[in-house]
Amino acid sequence: MTHRAKVRVRYAETDQMGVVYHANYVVWMEVGRVEFARAAGLPYKELEAAGFFMAVIEANCRYLAPALYDDEIEVETRVDKATPRSIDFGYTFWRGAQKLGEGRTRHLFLNRDLRPARLPAEYHGVFGIT
Amino acid sequence: MTHRAKVRVRYAETDQMGVVYHANYVVWMEVGRVEFARAAGLPYKELEAAGFFMAVIEANCRYLAPALYDDEIEVETRVDKATPRSIDFGYTFWRGAQKLGEGRTRHLFLNRDLRPARLPAEYHGVFGIT
Amino acid sequence: MTHRAKVRVRYAETDQMGVVYHANYVVWMEVGRVEFARAAGLPYKELEAAGFFMAVIEANCRYLAPALYDDEIEVETRVDKATPRSIDFGYTFWRGAQKLGEGRTRHLFLNRDLRPARLPAEYHGVFGIT
């Protein structure tokens, strides 16, 4: 189960090397997993409204080829592993058929007090938790 | 009453034109007024802890010469006008003796419900409210 | 002649007040004018490839109501004034029928040496220069 979200590179996201500044891929991963969840039926803001947060505890990115200004990037997102306590997402960044990079993030589910929480069963299907 | 805060230009703040992307000056204005308030005895987070926010309702910036990577910029901040309800800050951006730009922001004081509020008298001195 | 571009609010763009951090509207103005130009037949990167830059010399924004996480914002962009030397854009930010704010930017056309330049006649139509 994967989802592809589109991101158009903003001038704001470039740097003086003439390419996208690397930290922006981490923001694009957010776009990827949020659109993944929306496509699976759960806008992330509804999860927060219900009192649950997906806090990032780890983020990794490998850069293979630079993204450029105005590129239309596709962020392919998948769930690598999910339990009621935590979830791992994997990402691949594409410009057309060219792979620009890969990323991973690991998240803990937290409650409103930002303490570790158990994701209620009604949300398990969204993330493929079995 | 003015205050000068220093900002070192980050690579992340440049764009592919080889200069600082213009929206970052608006962030530097935040640094300027926060350091102004700290120098006047009020870390902004204490104001928030007391239940008051300075919401931005207007921001303006004029760009005279581009800031460059690794430049040490001085953000000179002053209060242009202040009442218990609202406050106007003025900013000048310097690289040494060269003026790089000027800005202004207008703020409303809000309470925890993000409704307009009257700033308590104990904070008036910080902003020169008479 | 106006154009409406859509921007989905990213978590990265929010701040701890629970609303969009104000400097991000300045980035959205970039999205607005770039999509305006694309809709008029000129991707901005083609203008740069031809050796012309639209440097921002002034940016202004008024905030009427806060944009929130995951909002779908429409950035309505129009040309307020244009000559072969400079151009003024105007922007209105909408969430559905609610106006969230308004902005303006002023630009100089620059050449590859980042010196003021005269925009060639072939591009005048894009910006309504007569």
Next chain:
Amino acid sequence: MTHRAKVRVRYAETDQMGVVYHANYVVWMEVGRVEFARAAGLPYKELEAAGFFMAVIEANCRYLAPALYDDEIEVETRVDKATPRSIDFGYTFWRGAQKLGEGRTRHLFLNRDLRPARLPAEYHGVFGIT
């Protein structure tokens, strides 16, 4: 050989969870290695002026405790491994004695054409290349 650089958390860097948005640590790593190099005698802009870039090919971050608005963060930076072709930096984020997170970045040295290059011997000492 380690270096500690200070970063004051900006409001712009927080998100609506009330903590620092995770991608900003990746920017702080840039601050860390740039200040590391400056302390070792090489402002990064001089390296670029000489025609060499340190392109990021991998970035990783683990988050242990959230950084908060106005925190004064120390970014401790060290070289984990360095050759004339590539360099690995390691980072630890501190708020006082509390470790907030850890990161790593891997870089290739590139020339002006953004092709892999061999770092000249005169710069080896800065990064502990033997």
